[in-house]
Amino acid sequence: xxxxxxxxxxxxxxxxxxxxxxxxxxxxxxxxxxxxxxxxxxxxxxxxxxxxxxxxxxxxxxxxxxxxxxxxxxxxxxxxxxxxxxxxxxxxxxxxxxxxxxxxxxxxxxxxxxxxxxxxxxxxxxxxxxxxxxxxxxxxxxxxxxxxxxxxxxxxxxxxxxxxxxxxxxxxxxxxxxxxxxxxxxxxxxxxxxxxxxxxxxxxxxxxxxxxxxxxxxxxxxxxxxxxxxxxxxxxxxxxxxxxxxxxxxxxxxxxxxxxxxxxxxxxxxxxxxxxxxxxxxxxxxxxxxxxxxxxxxxxxxxxxxxxxxxxxxxxxxxxxxxxxxxxxxxxxxxxxxxxxxxxxxxxxxxxxxxxxxxxxxxxxxxxxxxxxxxxxxxxxxxxxxxxxxxxxxxxx
Amino acid sequence: xxxxxxxxxxxxxxxxxxxxxxxxxxxxxxxxxxxxxxxxxxxxxxxxxxxxxxxxxxxxxxxxxxxxxxxxxxxxxxxxxxxxxxxxxxxxxxxxxxxxxxxxxxxxxxxxxxxxxxxxxxxxxxxxxxxxxxxxxxxxxxxxxxxxxxxxxxxxxxxxxxxxxxxxxxxxxxxxxxxxxxxxxxxxxxxxxxxxxxxxxxxxxxxxxxxxxxxxxxxxxxx
Numbered sequence: 001x002x003x004x005x006x007x008x009x010x011x012x013x014x015x016x017x018x019x020x021x022x023x024x025x026x027x028x029x030x031x032x033x034x035x036x037x038x039x040x041x042x043x044x045x046x047x048x049x050x051x052x053x054x055x056x057x058x059x060x061x062x063x064x065x066x067x068x069x070x071x072x073x074x075x076x077x078x079x080x081x082x083x084x085x086x087x088x089x090x091x092x093x094x095x096x097x098x099x100x101x102x103x104x105x106x107x108x109x110x111x112x113x114x115x116x117x118x119x120x121x122x123x124x125x126x127x128x129x130x131x132x133x134x135x136x137x138x139x140x141x142x143x144x145x146x147x148x149x150x151x152x153x154x155x156x157x158x159x160x161x162x163x164x165x166x167x168x169x170x171x172x173x174x175x176x177x178x179x180x181x182x183x184x185x186x187x188x189x190x191x192x193x194x195x196x197x198x199x200x201x202x203x204x205x206x207x208x209x210x211x212x213x214x215x216x217x218x219x220x221x222x223x224x225x226x227x228x229x230x231x232x233x234x235x236x237x238x239x240x241x242x243x244x245x246x247x248x249x250x251x252x253x254x255x256x257x258x259x260x261x262x263x264x265x266x267x268x269x270x271x272x273x274x275x276x277x278x279x280x281x282x283x284x285x286x287x288x289x290x291x292x293x294x295x296x297x298x299x300x301x302x303x304x305x306x307x308x309x310x311x312x313x314x315x316x317x318x319x320x321x322x323x324x325x326x327x328x329x330x331x332x333x334x335x336x337x338x339x340x341x342x343x344x345x346x347x348x349x350x351x352x353x354x355x356x357x358x359x360x361x362x363x364x365x366x367x368x369x370x371x372x373x374x375x376x377x378x379x380x381x382x383x384x385x386x387x388x389x390x391x392x393x394x395x396x397x
Numbered sequence: 398x399x400x401x402x403x404x405x406x407x408x409x410x411x412x413x414x415x416x417x418x419x420x421x422x423x424x425x426x427x428x429x430x431x432x433x434x435x436x437x438x439x440x441x442x443x444x445x446x447x448x449x450x451x452x453x454x455x456x457x458x459x460x461x462x463x464x465x466x467x468x469x470x471x472x473x474x475x476x477x478x479x480x481x482x483x484x485x486x487x488x489x490x491x492x493x494x495x496x497x498x499x500x501x502x503x504x505x506x507x508x509x510x511x512x513x514x515x516x517x518x519x520x521x522x523x524x525x526x527x528x529x530x531x532x533x534x535x536x537x538x539x540x541x542x543x544x545x546x547x548x549x550x551x552x553x554x555x556x557x558x559x560x561x562x563x564x565x566x567x568x569x570x571x572x573x574x575x576x577x578x579x580x581x582x583x584x585x586x587x588x589x590x591x592x593x594x595x596x597x598x599x600x601x602x603x604x605x606x607x608x609x610x611x612x613x614x615x616x617x618x619x620x
Binding site for chain 1: 446447449450453455456475476479480482483484488490491492494495496497498499503507508510511512554566
């Protein structure tokens with residue numbers, strides 16, 4: 001009956017219960033939403049770091065910003081340098097491995113309303129893209145075959161036409177949460193065929209050059225024990241018309257943004273918690289005051305002091321549970337469908353955590369909300385367990 | 398079944414010019430006997446309710462002991478005392494004491510479900526509500542009832558566990574003559590069925606239904 005009394009109290013005083021539930025929902029939403037947003041951005045950043053896969057990327061002079069625009073901001077583009085630069089880089093002491101990449105931006109493609117970034121790599125030397133490809137595509141890419149990033153609106157088996165050259169989509173890559181999901185990937189021979197096709201359609205930079213002799217960038221892996229900055233400096237000093245960019249530096253800005261967003265989110269969460277806890281504690285205290293007579297009657301008919309305290313705590317816990325679940329559901333409804341909006345808003349790579357982490361976060365959020373409800377009512381529960389029954393019953397008359 | 402107050406008193410601290418404490422109830426001996434209505438009359442503030450609360454196990458006396466069938470109730474743990482009150486003492490408090498979120502029926506059966514479950518106590522509750530003339534209002538909420546109806550529902554609730562002792566604090570306060578008569582007749586019937594009834598009131602009407610009458614003034618109980 002005490003359980004029934006608890007539920008009937010919650011239902012009968014629905015306005016008050018709803019207000020407390022909304023506060024609890026804010027608590028759990030802030031925990032769940034804050035965790036998911038920060039973790040997703042951190043995951044996105046980690047994913048980007050691992051997808052870049054190299055210690056240094058060498059690009060033509062004046063293309064240092066363009067490479068960041070392509071890889072980090074997702075702005076399609078292209079630039080080229082002579083292939084011989086790769087051999088020169090390879091000769092620098094401390095360089096363990098090099099691999100070229102080719103960039104081409106489509107004018108339009110059947111899949112997309114905006115230009116698509118085409119990224120070509122050499123399967124024989126590549127050490128950055130293939131480990132990622134292997135997660136979702138086991139075979140080697142053949143001529144005129146390509147793999148689509150997770151955000152490209154196409155299905156396996158469909159054909160995509162770039163510069164009147166038809167390529168077949170043979171696989172879709174796992175989501176990385178970065179702008180790399182908006183590109184298509186193919187091998188060197190196919191991308192060179194695309195570059196030739198682009199040249200025929202009059203793409204300026206390719207007009208006077210032989211695509212066979214061009215590369216866009218060189219991905220460089222540094223041997224263990226060598227200083228990446230020194231090697232980067234060596235490339236910049238000794239190889240003309242080439243700029244070496246540390247990949248770590250490329251994502252440093254994002255790292256700092258993440259720290260800022262993370263700090264801001266934590267401050268916001270703390271503010272929500274402090275405010276909600278104070279309001280809830282005051283609300284419970286007022287409710288208990290209003291219900292003193294009810295508790296005195298319960299005492300008269302045989303409720304122990306412990307039963308009174310448990311009744312108060314249980315009501316608060318049930319409200320906390322309901323609010324906690326509401327907050328988590330709201331989190332699901334806001335964070336996941338609007339992932340794209342959040343990515344654009346924060347300008348950060350965004351990769352949602354795996355399902356077990358999401359469930360853990362949801363559980364922690366709900367449990368925190370229940371604990372918060374119980375804690376804020378604990379003082380009132382202690383107070384009500386010490387009531388002077390006789391005095392309270394006389395006060396009302 | 399009997400309830401005895403043995404030399405009980407209640408002292409409260411209050412800083413005055415004369416003393417820093419006062420006695421709400423002076424040292425008192427009282428026995429509530431089964432089959433009788435014991436009435437304590439007195440003005441408001443005379444200490445009647447304080448004495449009743451001490452006998453109900455709700456207010457520990459400053460001095461003396463309260464015995465329920467030779468057991469010192471204040472030597473029990475809070476849980477033991479609560480169960481004893483739940484099973485053996487039906488208290489009818491002052492004023493409107495129905496829980497507003499429960500119906501009359503739910504209020505009446507509440508003491509039973511406090512520590513037990515399973516038995517169909519609703520049947521007994523229906524009988525009791527019939528006895529107090531509230532059968533048709535069993536699904537009503539306390540806020541929908543008049544003062545007299547609420548008081549009768551409180552009597553039904555006090556009797557649901559079939560306790561040996563009934564302690565009624567101003568059960569006819571604020572009631573009209575008709576409801577006062579109904580309530581007092583109910584308590585008389587209860588005493589006649591073998592229960593020990595203590596009734597504290599400032600109204601003289603109750604004396605007509607009493608077997609034993611005490612008067613309380615300034616915390617002092619006199620015959």
